[in-house]
Amino acid sequence: MxxxxxxxxxxxxxxxxxxxxxxxxxxxxxEDPQDTIRASCSESSECAPLKEEFDNCEERVNSRSQTTEDCTQELFDFLHCADTCVSKELFNHLK
Known part of the structure; x- marks a missing residue:
């Protein structure tokens, strides 16, 4: 056919x-306003140190061949900060 x-x-x-x-x-x-807001929140003075801490942890874990350490807590701390920041601004941008 x-x-x-x-x-x-x-x-x-x-x-x-x-x-x-x-x-x-x-x-x-x-464009999803949440993506834009999340990017700005990730770079905010509140969340930037948590992102840096997460990035440092990732580098440390990836540099070792055998480790039981993971960066779960650092990731959760950063995401919590970013989500809290986004939740304050998101509904002001929605119709």
């Missing part, structure tokens, strides 16, 4: 399908 046969079988017009694809390309990609 060819592509044309499939389109005819599904009662679809190949030209309409091409037009729909063109419309999708013309639409602007919506």
């Amino acid at each position: 060819t592509l044309e046969d499939k389109n005819l079988y599904a009662n679809e017009d190949p030209e309409e399908e091409e037009e729909e694809e063109d419309e999708d390309e013309d639409e602007e990609e919506l």
Whole structure:
């Protein structure tokens, strides 16, 4: 079965399908405000030290071949800080 046969079988017009694809390309990609806010919160004075602590832990753990240490607590501390910051600002940006 060819592509044309499939389109005819599904009662679809190949030209309409091409037009729909063109419309999708013309639409602007919506940006999630949470991503933008999270990035700024991650660099804030409150969360930056926690991110640095997490990054240092990652480097330390990755530099060792055998270790039982992981950076779970550092990650949780950083994410908690970032999420708290985001929650204060996010709903002001939503419609």
